[in-house]
Amino acid sequence: MNKLEIIENELVPVYETSTGEKVVYGSELHEVLGAPSVYREWVKRRLSDIDAVENEEFQGVEISTPSGQTKKDHIIKLDTAKEMAMLERNEKGKQVRRYFIQIEKKYKSNQLAGLSTELKAVIVVDKRVTKVENEVKMLGRELKDFKMDMPILGVEIDEITAVARRKGAECLGGKKSNAYHDRSLRSKVYHDIYGELKRQFGVSTYKAIKRSQCQDALGVINKYTLPYILGEQIKDCNAQMNMEVM
Known part of the structure; x- marks a missing residue:
């Protein structure tokens, strides 16, 4: 795929291999699309998004820069590049995709003649x-x-609730603790745990958290720590129980 001859250069340079395959360089596609992320991150994400197969739909190559150094690039088949452009979901991506389609039509008609x-x-x-x-x-x-991208489902809500209950009981000193059996304290702890979820994910209710964020939400709960004042109230409540036992 490395022996290339440029055949179109109106928007994105398009090349033809010795076997007639139409391809583009990933870095040149990235530049025209104006993607905000750096090329290395962008190309890795986009090739993964479309499940592109290396050495079938694209090929990693080393190219020389004007300074004499080499950098990593990719030679990408036109069909694959078209999908990558479409994933940008903006006007430039649409423009590049239409451009690739026009090129495909042009050379297909020549081949069929x-x-x-x-x-x-x-x-x-x-x-x-x-x-x-x-x-x-x-x-x-x-x-x-x-x-x-949809809100979490019932089974995921149950999982979040179970982890929150376990974390709340732990913060209160266990289910046998005096603080756990204090309804006011218990309510404050669970209210603050769910409040932390809402703050972290910018939602009005934890049930609005997206399915893709479910594992992150569980991580937030597991890392939750009590506010200082609430923690002191729980310590005092549990200490009172210990004094009564003594």
Whole structure:
């Protein structure tokens, strides 16, 4: 894939390999899209987002810079680059995607020009099937992202509640402690635990936390510590119990 010849340079430079494959350099695509993150982070995330297969849909390469140093880049097939552009979900991403589609149409028409009618029909059908498969694959990824962006479900609410109860009992000194059996103190502790969740995730109720944030929410609860004044109140309450026993 390394022997490349530039064939289009209107928006993003597009190259052709010795086998006729249309490709782009990842760094040049990144620059045109204007992604805010650095190239190394952006390309790793985008290739992962679309489940791109190395040495099939892209290839990592080392290229020389004007200063004589080398840097890591990627040679990416046009179909893959088109998906990456679409994931930017902005006007520049749409523009680049349309540009790639125009190039595909241009060179497909050139390739079909000398073929028989029967062979053209077979190729067209095959391309349509491939397009549908890619669209289904993309829809599946978007549906997965949509589900993870929804508020937590009942089973996840139960998990958060169970962890919060366990943490609250621990902060109160255990279920047999005087503080645990003090309804006012117990209410204050649980109110503060759930309040910390709402503060951390910017929601009005912990049930509005997204499914993708569930594990983070559990981590917040496990790391929860009592405010100083509430902690002192619990110590005093439990100390009173110890004095009564004495």
